[in-house]
Amino acid sequence: MNPAMPFFPERASSVAGEVDALFLFILSVTGLFAIGIWIALLFLAVRYRRRSDADRPPEIHGSLALELVWTLVPLALMAVMFVWGAKVFFQLNRPPDDAMQVSVVAKRWMWKLQHPTGQREIGELHVPRGRAVRLVITSEDTIHSFFVPAFRIKKDAVPGRYNIAWFRATKTGSYHLFCAEYCGTEHARMTGRVVVMEPEDYQTWLAGGPAPESPVAAGEKLFTELNCVTCHRPDDAGRGPVLLGIFGRPVRLASGEEVVADEAYVRESIVSPAAKVTAGYQPVMPTFQGQVSEEQLIGLVAYIQSLRIPPAKAPAERGGKSR
Ligand code: CUA
Secondary structure, X not given: OOOOOOOOOXXXXXXXXXXXXXXXXXXXXXXXXXXXXXXXXXXXXXXXXXXXXXXXXXXOOOOHXXXXXXXXXXXXXXXXXHHHHHHHHHHHHOOOOOOEEEEEEEEOOEEEEEOOOOXXXXXXXXXXXXXXXXXXXXXXXXXXXXEEHHHOEEEEEOEOOOEXXXXXXXXXXXXXXXXXXXXXXXXXXXXXXXXXXXXXHHHHHHHOOOOOOOHHHHHHHXXXXXXXXXXXXXXXXXXXXXXXXXXXXXXXXXXXXXXXXXXXXXXXXXXXXXXXXXXXXXXXXXXXXXXXXXXXXXXXXXXXXXXXXXXXXXXXXXXXXXX
């Protein structure tokens, strides 16, 4: 095989083998059917061609057995594709709990990445081998798409939204990163690479360079600077809900609905606070749309995410709606 133009990209993540197996299964089934249909078509066209102007074939009244076969066999094959596909889909969309979190901000025409410890990179992402990496992906301008063929992951970067992808790299090396959504003039050059290192080398890499500010620390600082802390007090006496321990838990809204306080919810509550107001509170919070950048938003979300507390010390929820 010519290494410059491989038939398949390298398999360098834990899901790559499963994605390929499913792909090859679907390709073989559809390929074999396509070949079978072409052969049958040619055979029937020749065998039953019109031999004279007065050619009248005998009438046929159908065959139940034949109809059952051509209905049930494809149905069974499709059912296998569906169940198998769903299994791989869920695997691709459910990052393990112990994953390290990397934020990805796309911008014409670059990828801005930040490690949980605060290191920032542009167009290049260093990760340890064997460790699950959860990507929180967003965009500052238009839609881009984060695509690493060797990991078999591709996820759109959409302005105003957090999309989640994850991977566990299995092989050290350098792998292509592409933007897979046409985003303007320099789209084709919006590339980069993911460098997979041995865990020790990754630690060394992290330790090199000046000690950066982690997203959590940056978020905490901003939380004070923007005076969020005057309303979101830790003691339940503020005008806004207590944020301690809120992340990842269900929130009862004024509308009666219940939502889980995930990244998307926290982000929305900062940029359009009136959209989903917590039950028991007034919609008095001003919007921070335009006042904080995507990267600052990620810091704020990371800070709120860090306010987890052990379950035993969780405060009683307001309004007696605890669960
Ligand atoms: Cu960014 Cu295409």
